[in-house]
Amino acid sequence: MEKVDKNHEKKFSLYIKGVVNGMNRTTLTNAFTTFGPVKNLDVVIAKSCAFVEFETEEAYQQALMRKEIDIPNLGTVIVEERKSKYRATKNYLSESPKVPTPITRNDDNDKGYYSLYMKGVVNGMNRQVLTKAFTKFGAVRNLDVVIAKSCAFVEFETEEAYQQALMQKEIDIPDLGTVVVEERKKKSSSRNTRNNNFRQKRSNY
Structure with a gap:
């Protein structure tokens, strides 16, 4: 186990901030190869950063x-x-001591899918438009728009894409506005109401 942890730590990765339009993968790779051979470089232009x-x-x-x-x-x-x-997610969420581990997809995501809820959806923000905006974070498995409720649901194929979109919170949809992204809640609330109703019925007998 210790050997695996050490291997993870020995990855020579750096975080780059201040990335702007035009700083694509090729441009940044060329700049960083002046220090030595680059194994990999990923650009997240939506967050103005790269790795x-x-x-x-x-x-x-x-x-x-x-x-x-x-x-x-x-x-x-x-x-x-x-x-x-x-570590980054733990530090980010450590400000609320009452909720030490709020993102637990073992219970919330039985199938292993990474779903997010977005609100502030307006006319024009159709499935194609929103999918295009969210593929910046990673591969989108599915996206459903509920325009009557001004919301939508996006499902990513990887946890990394899910985390990046969740950390962004507000995502700009070109020429249409901004949507707010939140962790998707499962139907636990409906289960609770059923349990409460069941208890009430029991108390009546």
Whole structure:
């Protein structure tokens, strides 16, 4: 078990912030290969950030020491040590001590799907438009629009895409407005009302 943890820690990944339009994967990779061989680079333009993974610790350290890296004709990005997803979510949610682990998909998501609820849906925000906006975060498995209730439901194929969209909270839909994203609640409330009704019936007897 310890060996697995160490391998995870030895990934030489950095977090890049200040990413703007035009700073695509190729542009950023070219800029970071000056420090050493780049193993992988992912751009999340919706969050104005990116993640770079080097093949060697030397390249990783050099980029980290630089802190600010100029991207020709586009601006400057800031480089920071990448925190693990799990630590980041725990720190993000630690502000509310009453809810230590609010995202527990073992109970809420029996099938392993990663669904989110979005509100503020208006006319024009159809399935195609919303799917296009949410594929920025990752592969969308399904998306249903309920225009009568000004809401929709999006289901991702990966937890990473789910987490990124959830952290964003507000997502801009070009020329139409903004939708607010929340964790989708299961039908537990309806189960509770059924249980309450059942208890009331019992008390009547």
